[in-house]
Amino acid sequence: MYEIVCWDSEKRDWVVLEKVRTKEEAKEAVRRLKERCLSGDVRFVREGFRPLRVR
Amino acid sequence: MISEELFRKLDRQAQEIPGLKHIFLITKDIVDYFTDIARVTDRVEMGGFLLGKLWINHSIIYAFHDYVQVRNVSPEPETSYTPDPTSKREVMRLFKEGRYDIGAIMHTHPDDSAFSSPDLVSARFAELFDFDALNRKFGRWLEEMRPGRAASPGFLVTGGAEPTLYCYAYNTRFELAAVADDHMVKRLSGYLVSEARSHYEVLMREAEIVVEKMRKMGLIPPDLETLHETIMDTWFVGIPLRELEWLLSPEVEVKTEGGKGREESRELIEELKERMRREIERRLRQL
Numbered sequence: 269m270y271e272i273v274c275w276d277s278e279k280r281d282w283v284v285l286e287k288v289r290t291k292e293e294a295k296e297a298v299r300r301l302k303e304r305c306l307s308g309d310v311r312f313v314r315e316g317f318r319p320l321r322v323r
Numbered sequence: 324m325i326s327e328e329l330f331r332k333l334d335r336q337a338q339e340i341p342g343l344k345h346i347f348l349i350t351k352d353i354v355d356y357f358t359d360i361a362r363v364t365d366r367v368e369m370g371g372f373l374l375g376k377l378w379i380n381h382s383i384i385y386a387f388h389d390y391v392q393v394r395n396v397s398p399e400p401e402t403s404y405t406p407d408p409t410s411k412r413e414v415m416r417l418f419k420e421g422r423y424d425i426g427a428i429m430h431t432h433p434d435d436s437a438f439s440s441p442d443l444v445s446a447r448f449a450e451l452f453d454f455d456a457l458n459r460k461f462g463r464w465l466e467e468m469r470p471g472r473a474a475s476p477g478f479l480v481t482g483g484a485e486p487t488l489y490c491y492a493y494n495t496r497f498e499l500a501a502v503a504d505d506h507m508v509k510r511l512s513g514y515l516v517s518e519a520r521s522h523y524e525v526l527m528r529e530a531e532i533v534v535e536k537m538r539k540m541g542l543i544p545p546d547l548e549t550l551h552e553t554i555m556d557t558w559f560v561g562i563p564l565r566e567l568e569w570l571l572s573p574e575v576e577v578k579t580e581g582g583k584g585r586e587e588s589r590e591l592i593e594e595l596k597e598r599m600r601r602e603i604e605r606r607l608r609q610l
Contacts, residue, residue, distance in 0.1 A: 270434060281521060291365050291433060298484040311484045314402065317436030320522045322487065322561030 270294040270312045274305035275321060282318055285310070325350065325386050325502065330378045333500060337382040340511065344467075345474045345495050347427075348386045349373070351503035351571055354488075356390055358564055360431055361482040367400040370430030372414050372451060373478060377424040383467060385425050385476065395430075398540045403441060404430035405542075418453035421460060426451030427476045435483030437519075437561070438491055440526045440533050443553050444545050446477025447493040480564070488567060491515075491559040499560040503571040508593075512558040519559070526554045566596075 269289060273282040285301050288294050294312035301310050311319045325348070337343045353373060360369060375387035391414065397405040406428065417423050428449050430442070450470055457465050467473065474495040481487045490499045492512070501508045515523045530550045537544035545553070570593065 294434070295484065311435035313434045313436045313483070314432075316402075317432075317434065317439070318522065318525055319435040319481075319483070319485075320437030320489075320519050320561060322563070 269315050271315055272297045272301055272310060272312050273319065274301070275307040275309035277307050282311075287315075288312075325388065329502065329507075330384055330386075331380075333384060333498075334378075334380045334382045336509075337498065340498070342496055343498060343511070344382055345492070345497040346382050346384045346500055347474075347476045347490055347492075347497055348375075348384055348500045348502060350386075350388045351501070353387055353390060354501055354503075354564075354567060354571060357429075357478075357480045357488055358486070358568060360392075361480045361486040361564060364431040364433045364480075364482040366433060368395055368397070368402070368404040368430055368432060370395060370404045370406060370428065372406070372411075373427045373429050374414070374417070374423040375425055377457065377461075377468070379461065379465070379467070383474070385427070385474070387425075387427060389423070390429070398542070403439075403540075404445075414451065415453065418451070419456050421456050424452060424457060424460065427478060429478035429480065432479065432481045432483070435481050435485060435487070437481070437487075437522055438477070438479050438489055438559070440530055440550055440554055441537065442477060442479060443491060443493065443526075443557050444550060446475055446491060447553050449475050449477070451475070486564040487561055488564055489559060489561045491557055493553055494556045494558075496558050497560075499562075501567055501571060504573070506571065508562075508567060508570045510560045510562055512560050515557040515559055516555060523554065527551065530554065 269287055271284045272286040274285050276283045286297055288297050298310045298312055302308060313319060333346055337346060371390055371392040373387040374389040375385060378384040378386060393406040393410040395404050396407045397403040414426055428446055454470055457468050474492050476490055476492045479489040497512045499510045530547060534544040534547055
């Protein structure tokens, strides 16, 4: 199970937008949800994991 | 092939940065391997060892130019990587025989998640070298490479929406250098506590859960104090693989007057990108 997460610049944290089952679905969801994420930084992670924003 | 001249140049440049002693260098072959393995990682974590040579003067340069992919024998390969111990023994034999000086653990995540605390611990205690063989090769007692003293880098490649290379080391400020033919990309490590505060806090908060989970998996977990200490004293570099490949590609050229054009141009491009990124961040915060 993958979580599609969006970087919330105000909260300075990742917010979960959606959950999907496969990596292919996750990649598709990232493309689809880009516009719903204000920062435009959408990633996918396994449940319980989080990305790191690199400078 | 990494030239003596390149080692000397890196060494000279490192001397201008106070406190910098360790340079982890990777070749274009390694970067290409990272890109390929990021693409194919799905469901389970993959990994292996990077292998290379040491070059010691003012700085200690760990030049990784080769790799071996190693089976993941973790009881939960979907969320962790444990290299097959048989392969590790074989690699240790290569160090003893002097075919390589040094190794490092690398592994992948199928998604965009960054390094976990077990990733940091496994790199810290990996000690992939043979101290006696190094002493024989360099003809002196290498105090700086004594077990427990040597820097032990770990590499993580993520295969998510933004494939990224992370390099991390315990208690060691370092520079990551990627080289291709006649050009090079360098990144100075940042301290996890200050450079990625939110990730640091997540790792610290979840340390107890991690120890408990490892115990349930039948693994021998580090004690909580060691885990906290490791997280607190981590230095790291993170660089998107696309950016790294682009900066290393021969096509990237900006024409400038004068002879030193290429390298200065690359530095200029990196600086401009950095400024743009900071400006975007600033504007987003204002929204």
